[in-house]
Amino acid sequence: MQNRIRAVVFGVGTMNSIATRLLLEKDVDIVGALARSDEKVGKDLGIVAGLDRQLGILIERDARALFERTKPDIAVIAVNSYLEDAQDQLMACAEHGVNVVTLSEEALFPWKTSPKITAEIDALAKKTGATITGTGHQDTYWVNIVAMMMGSCHRIDSVNGTVSWNVDDYGPEVVSLQQVGTTPEQFGEWLASASRPPTFGRNVVDALVADVGLTVVTQTTETRPDIAARPIRSRSTGVEYSPGTVIGFTDVDQVVTEEGITITYQMSGRVYDPHEYDVNEWEINGEPDFSLSNGKVPTQISTCAHLVNRIPDVINAEPGFITIEKLPRLRFRAFPLHTYVK
Amino acid sequence: MQNRIRAVVFGVGTMNSIATRLLLEKDVDIVGALARSDEKVGKDLGIVAGLDRQLGILIERDARALFERTKPDIAVIAVNSYLEDAQDQLMACAEHGVNVVTLSEEALFPWKTSPKITAEIDALAKKTGATITGTGHQDTYWVNIVAMMMGSCHRIDSVNGTVSWNVDDYGPEVVSLQQVGTTPEQFGEWLASASRPPTFGRNVVDALVADVGLTVVTQTTETRPDIAARPIRSRSTGVEYSPGTVIGFTDVDQVVTEEGITITYQMSGRVYDPHEYDVNEWEINGEPDFSLSNGKVPTQISTCAHLVNRIPDVINAEPGFITIEKLPRLRFRAFPLHTYVK
Numbered sequence: 001m002q003n004r005i006r007a008v009v010f011g012v013g014t015m016n017s018i019a020t021r022l023l024l025e026k027d028v029d030i031v032g033a034l035a036r037s038d039e040k041v042g043k044d045l046g047i048v049a050g051l052d053r054q055l056g057i058l059i060e061r062d063a064r065a066l067f068e069r070t071k072p073d074i075a076v077i078a079v080n081s082y083l084e085d086a087q088d089q090l091m092a093c094a095e096h097g098v099n100v101v102t103l104s105e106e107a108l109f110p111w112k113t114s115p116k117i118t119a120e121i122d123a124l125a126k127k128t129g130a131t132i133t134g135t136g137h138q139d140t141y142w143v144n145i146v147a148m149m150m151g152s153c154h155r156i157d158s159v160n161g162t163v164s165w166n167v168d169d170y171g172p173e174v175v176s177l178q179q180v181g182t183t184p185e186q187f188g189e190w191l192a193s194a195s196r197p198p199t200f201g202r203n204v205v206d207a208l209v210a211d212v213g214l215t216v217v218t219q220t221t222e223t224r225p226d227i228a229a230r231p232i233r234s235r236s237t238g239v240e241y242s243p244g245t246v247i248g249f250t251d252v253d254q255v256v257t258e259e260g261i262t263i264t265y266q267m268s269g270r271v272y273d274p275h276e277y278d279v280n281e282w283e284i285n286g287e288p289d290f291s292l293s294n295g296k297v298p299t300q301i302s303t304c305a306h307l308v309n310r311i312p313d314v315i316n317a318e319p320g321f322i323t324i325e326k327l328p329r330l331r332f333r334a335f336p337l338h339t340y341v342k
Numbered sequence: 343m344q345n346r347i348r349a350v351v352f353g354v355g356t357m358n359s360i361a362t363r364l365l366l367e368k369d370v371d372i373v374g375a376l377a378r379s380d381e382k383v384g385k386d387l388g389i390v391a392g393l394d395r396q397l398g399i400l401i402e403r404d405a406r407a408l409f410e411r412t413k414p415d416i417a418v419i420a421v422n423s424y425l426e427d428a429q430d431q432l433m434a435c436a437e438h439g440v441n442v443v444t445l446s447e448e449a450l451f452p453w454k455t456s457p458k459i460t461a462e463i464d465a466l467a468k469k470t471g472a473t474i475t476g477t478g479h480q481d482t483y484w485v486n487i488v489a490m491m492m493g494s495c496h497r498i499d500s501v502n503g504t505v506s507w508n509v510d511d512y513g514p515e516v517v518s519l520q521q522v523g524t525t526p527e528q529f530g531e532w533l534a535s536a537s538r539p540p541t542f543g544r545n546v547v548d549a550l551v552a553d554v555g556l557t558v559v560t561q562t563t564e565t566r567p568d569i570a571a572r573p574i575r576s577r578s579t580g581v582e583y584s585p586g587t588v589i590g591f592t593d594v595d596q597v598v599t600e601e602g603i604t605i606t607y608q609m610s611g612r613v614y615d616p617h618e619y620d621v622n623e624w625e626i627n628g629e630p631d632f633s634l635s636n637g638k639v640p641t642q643i644s645t646c647a648h649l650v651n652r653i654p655d656v657i658n659a660e661p662g663f664i665t666i667e668k669l670p671r672l673r674f675r676a677f678p679l680h681t682y683v684k
Contacts, residue, residue: 022496140494144671145487151672152482154364154647212674259676288640288647298630305496305630329486329671330493332554334601 002341005311008072008098009033009049010089011079012040012059014171015103017049018304019076024055026308027336031070033059036079063089067096074311077102081177082196083114090121090132097128099314101307105200107134108143109207109323113196122321131317135310136303137165139324141280141294142204142265147211147325149282149290156261156286159208163280164268167248168236169300175236178248178269179225187225187246198223201253201267208263211325215258222252226270234271247271309333312340344683347653350414350440351375351391352431353421354382354401356513357445359391360646361418366397368650369678373412375401405431409438416653419444423519424538425456432463432474439470441656443649447542449476450485451549451665455538464663473659477652478645479507481666483622483636484546484607489553489667491624491632498603498628501550505622506610509590510578511642517578520590520611521567529567529588540565543595543609550605553667557600564594568612576613589613651675654682 005028009016012035023030033045040048046055060066063075075093080086083106090107093100110118125132142163150156167178179187191198202221209216225246232247233240241247248270255263278297284290313327333340347370351358354377365372375387382390388397402408405417417435422428425448432449435442452460467474484505492498509520521529533540544563551558567588574589575582583589590612597605620639626632655669675682 025496137494140490145490147673148482148487148490148671150674151651152479152644152647153674154367154643154650156674212676214676261676288643290640290644291637293635293637295633295635298632301496301630302494302632305494308496309493329490331489332492332495332498334554334556334603 002338004029004336005074005315005338005341006031006070006072007311008066008070008075009045010063010075010077011035012045012048013078013173014169015300015304016076016078018301019078019307020045020049021051022304022308023076026333027338028311030055030057031072032066033057034061034063034066035059036061063092064096067092067098072098073315074099074101076307077104078307080173081105081200083107083110083117084196087117087121091124094121094124094128094130094132097130099130100132101310101314102132102134103136103303103307104134105136105138106203108136108138108200108203109210110134110203110321111323112206113202118321126320129319131314131319132321133310133314133317133324133327135306135324137299137306138204139306139310140330141297141302143207143211143324144329145292146208146282149284149292150212153284153290154287156284158262158264158285160283161265161281163266164270165278165299166272166276167269168234168271172236175234179246180234180237180248180271181239181241182246184225184227184244184246187249191223199249199251199267199269201251201265204267205253205255205263205265207324209255209257210323214261217256217258219255220253223249225249226268232271232273241271306330308337311337316342344680346371346678347416347657347680347683348373348412348414349653350408350412350417351387352405352417352419353377354387354390355420355515356511357642357646358418358420360643361420361649362387362391363393364646364650365418368675369680370653372397372399373414374408375399376403376405376408377401378403405434406438409434409440414440415657416441416443418649419446420649422515423447423542425449425452425459426538429459429463433466436463436466436470436472436474439472441472442474443652443656444474444476445478445645445649446476447478447480448545449474450478450480450542450545451552452476452545452663453665454548455544460663468662471661473656473661474663475652475656475659475666475669477648477666479641479648480546481648481652482672483639483644485549485553485666486671487634488550488624491626491634492554495626495632496629498626500604500606500627502625503607503623505608506612507620507641508614508618509611510576510613514578517576521588522576522579522590522613523581523583524588526567526569526586526588529591533565541591541593541609541611543593543607546609547595547597547605547607549666551597551599552665556603559598559600561597562595565591567591568610574613574615583613648672650679653679658684
C-alpha cells in the first residue's frame, strides 16, 4: 500500500483556503503551510483558511526550512500568476525534490513565454526527482476538453473559444493584475509598457497547440480593456467603480498553424455585474463541426479541485517541468488521494 | 519511420462508405474490403462506397482468405451492433492477429453484457498479438468527455446524460433493430421476450463506470417506445409511418454505486422529424456542479472519424479485447495516420 500523501499548502489566500479543505477531505496529510504576510504567519492554518477549527499547523514563512524539516511529497502553490514572480518558490521546491501543483496561470505552459526560467526549473527538478506542473480549471476546460473534441474530428479549419472569469473570485492580487479601477488612459499606458504577456490566453493556446502537436506560423494577442457601463461593485476590493472605469480586460489570442488550423481564444477576466456568470463556449469548424457550452461555469472551485485531483498524476509523472499535455487524462478521485499513486 | 498502415474495410454500408474516404484522406492503404451481399461482392470498393472512382479493390466475402493473403494491420468493422452477431468476424481477426476497430455498440464495453464471448476473443487476441477495440461517437461524447468532467469535480452525487441519435443515419439494419414500424403491442412483446439488453446505453454506462473506477450496487434499464405523434417519413426505409407507430425507442439506464454516485443515462434512437437533431447534454451534481451541451451533434460523421482516429491507439495498445478506458485520450490526427504509430 502506498503511504498517505504529505502536502505543504504554499500560500493561504482565497484559493488555497478552499484547497486546504479539499485536501483534508481527500485524506491528504497537510504537514505545513507557507504565507508571506504578518497577519498569517504564526497563525493556525485551519483558522486562516476559514475551517473554524485548528489543524495544529502553524503557518511559516521560510519554504526551504519547512521542506528541510518535513520532507513533503507535494507543495500546493496558490500565490501568483507569472513565472517570474513564482521562480523562487518553484526553485525552492525543485531544490528539495518536492513535487509541485501550482495554479500559476503562466505555469500551465511556460515554455514559450518564459523559456529560460522554465528550463532552469526543469533542469533542477530533473536532478532532484521533482515534478512541477501548472494546472487549474484551464487544464480540463480550456485545453483538454477542446483537444479531446478536436480528436473526434477528421479535419479542422478553425477552433474558436470564448471564456470568462470573475476577477472577484481570486483575491486582491488578481484584481490588481487585471488593472481593475484604472482609467482607460492608465490602461493604455500599462499595456504599451508591459514587459510580459498581459494575460494567460497565450499560455492556454500554447498548451493546446502543444497537446495537439501543431506548428505555429503566426501568433497574435490583442488586449482591450473592459469598461464599466454602470456603477459596479467589486466583492473583493469593496470598491464601487464608476462608469468609464476599467473593470478588467479581454484578450484575443490567435495562432495560425502550418497544418491549416486557426485557433482563436477570447478570454475576459473582469468584475461581474450580479447577473453575469463564467462561460466556456467552443466551436470547431471542420469535418464535422462541433460546439460545446458548459453553461454556468464554476471556475473557482474547479481550479481548486484540479489542484487536488492532479496530485497523483504529478507524483506519478517523470521529473521535470511537466506540462499537462504529458499527463494522463484527469480522473475523478473517489478514494483517498494516495490510492491513485503508483 | 513507421510503414504506412494496411487496412481492411469490413462491411461496406453507410458508415464504412464514409470511413473508406476518411481512411484514404489520412493516407491509409486499403488492402481489401469485405461484404456479405451479392450486390456488393465482386464490385470495386470505390464504386460501392460512393467515391465515384475505382480503387482497384474488389469486395470479397471470405475474411479469413483475405487476411491470409493480405496480412493487414487493422480491420475497420462496421457491420452490426451486438457481440453475438459480431463474434465470428472478431474471431476471424483475432485468429489472424489483425487489430480491430469496430463501431459495434456492444463492443464499447462488452465485459458485463457478453462476458463469455468477450473473454474468448480476448484470450485468442492475446495469443496472436491482436488488439480489439469498440469505438465511435460514444467513445468521446458519452464516456470520455463525461469522465473528464467528473475528473474536475471534488465530490459527485449524480451524473445525468441525455442523448439522442437519428436511426436514419445508420442504414436499414439499425432501423430494424430499433423496432421502427412496429405497433406498440409488437414492441411490448419484443421487449418482454428480448434475450439481450435491448440497447447500448448499458454498455455506455458500463464503460463510464469502468473508466472512473466505481463499483456498481444496483443497475436498472427501462425501455419505452417512441411513438409517432404525426406522420413521419424515414429517409432510410422510404416509408412514411402513421401516428401511433413505433419510430424507435428510449432507454434509461441507471447505476447506483458504492461510492454514492448515481449515473442516469437516457438515450433515444428514433426516426426524426425534420426539425430535430442529435443532442448530447450532461449534468453533474456535486462540488461543484457542471453541465455540458454539444448543441447540434454530428453523431454519424463523428463515429466514422473515431473509427479512423483511434487506429494508431489500437495498434499501439497491448493485445487483447482492449476497451476505451485503457486507451490514451484521443488526439487529432493532423498528419498521415501511420506517423502516430509507435
